[in-house]
Amino acid sequence: MANSAVKSVFAPGLFKSRVAIVTGGGTGIGQAISRELAHLGCSVVIASRKADRLAAAAEKLAVDCREGARVHHTVCNIRQEADVQRLVSETLDKFGRLDFLVNNGGGQFVCPASDMKLKGWNAVIETNLTGTFLCIREAHRQWMKRNGGSIVNIVMDAYKGWPMFAHSAAARSAVENLSKTLAVEWASDRIRINCVAPGIIYSETAVANYGEQGREVFLRSKARVPARRFGHVEEISAAVAFLCSPAAGYVTGQTLYVDGAVSLYRTQFFDVPEFEPAEGWYWEESSKAKL
Numbered sequence: 075m076a077n078s079a080v081k082s083v084f085a086p087g088l089f090k091s092r093v094a095i096v097t098g099g100g101t102g103i104g105q106a107i108s109r110e111l112a113h114l115g116c117s118v119v120i121a122s123r124k125a126d127r128l129a130a131a132a133e134k135l136a137v138d139c140r141e142g143a144r145v146h147h148t149v150c151n152i153r154q155e156a157d158v159q160r161l162v163s164e165t166l167d168k169f170g171r172l173d174f175l176v177n178n179g180g181g182q183f184v185c186p187a188s189d190m191k192l193k194g195w196n197a198v199i200e201t202n203l204t205g206t207f208l209c210i211r212e213a214h215r216q217w218m219k220r221n222g223g224s225i226v227n228i229v230m231d232a233y234k235g236w237p238m239f240a241h242s243a244a245a246r247s248a249v250e251n252l253s254k255t256l257a258v259e260w261a262s263d264r265i266r267i268n269c270v271a272p273g274i275i276y277s278e279t280a281v282a283n284y285g286e287q288g289r290e291v292f293l294r295s296k297a298r299v300p301a302r303r304f305g306h307v308e309e310i311s312a313a314v315a316f317l318c319s320p321a322a323g324y325v326t327g328q329t330l331y332v333d334g335a336v337s338l339y340r341t342q343f344f345d346v347p348e349f350e351p352a353e354g355w356y357w358e359e360s361s362k363a364k365l
């Protein structure tokens with residue numbers, strides 16, 4: 075068996091005998107999260123729409139498993155309620171428990187808001203918001219209500235909005251708000267729920283999602299990141315591992331930005347075009363801005 079390349083800063087066996095679902099666990103950020111959890115002893119169920127990618131990732135993940143961890147992969151479109159119900163029941167049948175739910179599956183396309191078709195808007199809202207809700211609800215109904223657990227939602231840097239990503243920014247902000255609500259509503263069920271907001275994280279699949287412009291857009295955006303580099307998928311998985319760990323036992327309802335400070339800097343990718351500004355409101359000519 076080949077050696078695992080996973081290096082974690084967390085203690086070996088930290089998640090021994092634990093079980094996680096990671097949606098979108100076959101690619102990019104989700105794959106790194108799955109690998110680090112497995113490396114720390116957690117059995118992992120990876121779930122998304124494309125069976126071939128899942129199978130390849132599961133094979134790779136098997137190499138990363140430590141401390142008795144096992145991997146299972148299953149096709150699930152998180153937009154489909156029945157798929158999500160089956161994902162959770164299959165996890166329980168297979169591994170007998172569910173400690174962590176990582177809602178990582180999601181995405182969007184670049185589009186000015188006024189050009190967006192309803193179908194495209196709905197696709198992104200149903201994936202990022204409704205799909206996340208369905209996974210959370212099923213995890214709660216089928217296991218966490220009685221047994222507690224930790225939920226981590228991967229969102230995005232929507233702090234200042236995100237021009238050209240109106241659908242996704244709205245959905246991710248809604249997920250953050252949902253997380254705050256459930257942190258309180260389900261505190262007595264011993265469930266913690268937090269979000270991780272990645273900045274611009276490099277992965278082959280993330281770049282490929284934006285087609286021919288993907289590479290160029292990623293490269294152009296680097297100058298707008300105070301850290302002057304892209305994030306690595308491992309920097310997101312470490313944040314997720316922390317939030318799942320007992321060390322985060324008092325952290326709930328929060329969003330951890332892992333973004334090289336981009337959320338505090340300039341709005342990514344978008345410059346306001348030149349235009350004739352509005353007159354504005356003033357009482358008399360003398361107070362009108364002269365500069």
Ligand SMILES: CCCCCCCCC/C=C/C(=O)SCCNC(=O)CCNC(=O)[C@H](O)C(C)(C)COP(=O)(O)OP(=O)(O)OC[C@H]1O[C@@H](n2cnc3c(N)ncnc32)[C@H](O)[C@@H]1OP(=O)(O)O
Binds near residue numbers: 183184197275284291
């Ligand atoms: C400037 C900022 C740079 C920013 C670039 C840099 C970004 C850095 C930060 C990175 C953030 C990331 O999240 S990177 C991770 C990216 N990964 C992903 O997004 C993977 C998952 N994404 C997807 O599966 C898709 O994008 C998603 C739309 C969500 C679901 O697609 P589906 O095919 O399943 O959806 P369907 O139900 O078939 O509906 C598709 C409809 O969506 C609309 N649609 C889909 N693609 C479209 C497109 N390119 N332009 C217009 N409209 C589109 C059309 O109306 C489609 O219908 P028709 O009209 O009938 O065709």
Ligand SMILES: NC(=O)C1=CN([C@@H]2O[C@H](COP(=O)(O)OP(=O)(O)OC[C@H]3O[C@@H](n4cnc5c(N)ncnc54)[C@H](OP(=O)(O)O)[C@@H]3O)[C@@H](O)[C@H]2O)C=CC1
Binds near residue numbers: 097104150181272273
């Ligand atoms: N990379 C970045 O810079 C950033 C990423 N994010 C978010 O992080 C998450 C991971 O992205 P990243 O790894 O970069 O990109 P990827 O494109 O590699 O990951 C997206 C994953 O989501 C899965 N997915 C998409 N739609 C569904 C669905 N309906 N049901 C189940 N699974 C689905 C995909 O699998 P499949 O196609 O098989 O369904 C894929 O594995 C996404 O939510 C993304 O939007 C947020 C901010 C920045």
